[in-house]
Amino acid sequence: MGASEADEGAADGDATAGGGSWTGPVLEARDVVKRYETGGETIEALKGVSLAAHPGEFIAVMGPSGSGKSTLLNLLGLLDEPTEGAVYLDGEDTSTLTERARTTARKQTIGFVFQNFYLIPTLSALENVEIPRLLDHDPDREDRAAELLERVGLGERLTHKPGELSGGQKQRVAIARALINDPRVLLADEPTGNLDQETGASVLEDFAAICREGVAVIAVTHDEMVTEHTDRTVTLIDGLVRSDEPSAGRRRADGHDPGPRGPGDGR
Amino acid sequence: MAGSLWHRFPTLLIARRNLTRTRLRSLLAMLGIVIGVLAIASLGVFGSTLQTSVTGSLGDIGNQLVVSPSGQNNVTYLTDQDVRDITRVAGDASVIPVRQGVATLDVHGTSQRVTVYGMERPAGAYNASEGRIPDPLRSGALVGATLADNQNLQAGDSIAVDGKTYRVRAVLESQQAFSPINPDGAVILPLRDVEGTGYSSVVVTADTGPAANETAIAIRAALNEREKRVTIFEFGNIVQQIRSVFNAVNLFLIGIGSISLVVAGVSILNVMLMSAIERREEIGVLRAVGYQRTDVLRIMLAEALLLGVIGGGIGAVLSVAGGLVINQFIVGDWSAVFTVGNLFYILVALAFGVVTSVLSGLYPAYKSANERPVDALRK
Numbered sequence: 001m002g003a004s005e006a007d008e009g010a011a012d013g014d015a016t017a018g019g020g021s022w023t024g025p026v027l028e029a030r031d032v033v034k035r036y037e038t039g040g041e042t043i044e045a046l047k048g049v050s051l052a053a054h055p056g057e058f059i060a061v062m063g064p065s066g067s068g069k070s071t072l073l074n075l076l077g078l079l080d081e082p083t084e085g086a087v088y089l090d091g092e093d094t095s096t097l098t099e100r101a102r103t104t105a106r107k108q109t110i111g112f113v114f115q116n117f118y119l120i121p122t123l124s125a126l127e128n129v130e131i132p133r134l135l136d137h138d139p140d141r142e143d144r145a146a147e148l149l150e151r152v153g154l155g156e157r158l159t160h161k162p163g164e165l166s167g168g169q170k171q172r173v174a175i176a177r178a179l180i181n182d183p184r185v186l187l188a189d190e191p192t193g194n195l196d197q198e199t200g201a202s203v204l205e206d207f208a209a210i211c212r213e214g215v216a217v218i219a220v221t222h223d224e225m226v227t228e229h230t231d232r233t234v235t236l237i238d239g240l241v242r243s244d245e246p247s248a249g250r251r252r253a254d255g256h257d258p259g260p261r262g263p264g265d266g267r
Numbered sequence: 268m269a270g271s272l273w274h275r276f277p278t279l280l281i282a283r284r285n286l287t288r289t290r291l292r293s294l295l296a297m298l299g300i301v302i303g304v305l306a307i308a309s310l311g312v313f314g315s316t317l318q319t320s321v322t323g324s325l326g327d328i329g330n331q332l333v334v335s336p337s338g339q340n341n342v343t344y345l346t347d348q349d350v351r352d353i354t355r356v357a358g359d360a361s362v363i364p365v366r367q368g369v370a371t372l373d374v375h376g377t378s379q380r381v382t383v384y385g386m387e388r389p390a391g392a393y394n395a396s397e398g399r400i401p402d403p404l405r406s407g408a409l410v411g412a413t414l415a416d417n418q419n420l421q422a423g424d425s426i427a428v429d430g431k432t433y434r435v436r437a438v439l440e441s442q443q444a445f446s447p448i449n450p451d452g453a454v455i456l457p458l459r460d461v462e463g464t465g466y467s468s469v470v471v472t473a474d475t476g477p478a479a480n481e482t483a484i485a486i487r488a489a490l491n492e493r494e495k496r497v498t499i500f501e502f503g504n505i506v507q508q509i510r511s512v513f514n515a516v517n518l519f520l521i522g523i524g525s526i527s528l529v530v531a532g533v534s535i536l537n538v539m540l541m542s543a544i545e546r547r548e549e550i551g552v553l554r555a556v557g558y559q560r561t562d563v564l565r566i567m568l569a570e571a572l573l574l575g576v577i578g579g580g581i582g583a584v585l586s587v588a589g590g591l592v593i594n595q596f597i598v599g600d601w602s603a604v605f606t607v608g609n610l611f612y613i614l615v616a617l618a619f620g621v622v623t624s625v626l627s628g629l630y631p632a633y634k635s636a637n638e639r640p641v642d643a644l645r646k
Contacts, residue, residue, distance in 0.1 A: 021636065073309045074641045077555065079555060079639070079640050079641040079644070080639070080641040099560065100559055100560075102559065103554065103557055103558070103559050103560075105557075106555065106557050107555070107556065107557020108557075111556075112552070112555050112556060114552070114644070116548075117550060118548055118551075118644075120549060121288075122284065122288045124285065124286070130558035131556065132557055132558075134277050134280070134281060135277050135558065135562055137277075137280075177556070178556075181556070181557065213427070
């Protein structure tokens, strides 16, 4: 019994870290194409897009509406499958995964922050944060949720219902919820879209802090302000990458300049 | 304690939370199940109570047989040989040959025609409400309850039957049962005092209904082998027929009750579909953060199950309460509701309620679980 447990442990290590040896991007889209059929008409939302996110990187995906940035986020989040190309998680192709395995991969690797927060109105902030882990028999769940809420500055609001929280506070609850599974990638869809400028800035500050712990953050937005906090800005237009360069106004709170990075430089 | 129990089954916890979010709607859906279960259970209990009350009066005589001459093959009376044959095959059962006739009864100066039964040992079949039944009956008369009441007769009085004077030895207990030999309005005399040849019938009383049934078979085999000498009137058969009629009535009532359960099922289907549509995005979020399809399916089914179990439980409790009232009024004994049959009806109703709920939850749960999160979250 003891031996088999040790075996399992070794197997786990391989599965989650892609081997401790994998040093490439944690999440990568390679030449992804996404076509939709709508009423007999084929719409090509992505026409061959590549994007790699390394641990600790904060990437903004910019673009006008209809540019395919939300589609890209769905593909990166393993919520949808590309028509062509593939999404790689720790260097492994995810297109061969079963629905169940994809769901498990999402749970273990990816945290989501939605523009509309999608909090459950009848549950307290604490319970909302616990939601992703609710089905696991985890005695530390509640403590961990409280800790995360404290970390995003809501330590005093644990029992408040979403209706009693401001927009920024709701977004922070959503961030705490995204972090409870210890993700290695955080995907945010218009994280500042429903927030005023000041609140938006402080939420982005939270994201930057999460990056410093080695989590890759990808934020889809058309808010220019976001790029002030990100390392890299990818601009999509009509389903193609128009530009991929270090963020112009990048000014990380730690003053650390990560320098330009491309896929495969192995940080 | 209860809290920790909920937390041990997080699926149920989530389901309960979801149900309490739309409290009124959940309550109304549950009410459907309550009514459905109540309808089935209480109609079942009502039917079986009616059956108990009717067969209760027949129940005592399920162990009695009346053997009569068949009327065929010139058999118009039973002989001593027939009685010996019956006694031989009847085993432990008491065998009372009866000679039936009609006589003029004079009491207190009034005269009337009454049925008279001649019996040697009536003590084996009847009980006295007043006086004592001699065993065997050699002299004196026994008077049926109705006749005694009408003529104001008591044990010790004198009556004249066809001019001959008898002392009333006992007044018989009133007969609840329906039978071709009914002494309620009759006089029982010693056998030799009733005119006639042989016997007009033989009353066989066994210990139990099944024993009576076996005895009937044995008597037929012994007496009807060569020619049909006797016909046997089996009370057990009648009791059985009445029971089967009541069972049919019961099934019919329960059928009506099930219609309301079907309606309740549709209402649960509706509620679950509504909530699945309302919670579409939320379920999308759950799927995105790592809930498997089966997790979502399980949560939704747990909601339906909770509705069914709680609604059905309330319905079962209410139908027990209703059964108490019905039994108090019909049988006069509220505790008569606690029978195996009634328990069966209530459990069946409860099971139907739960199954209906879960079946109704199946489609909405399946639909929610299989929606792609990306579609659910599309703005």
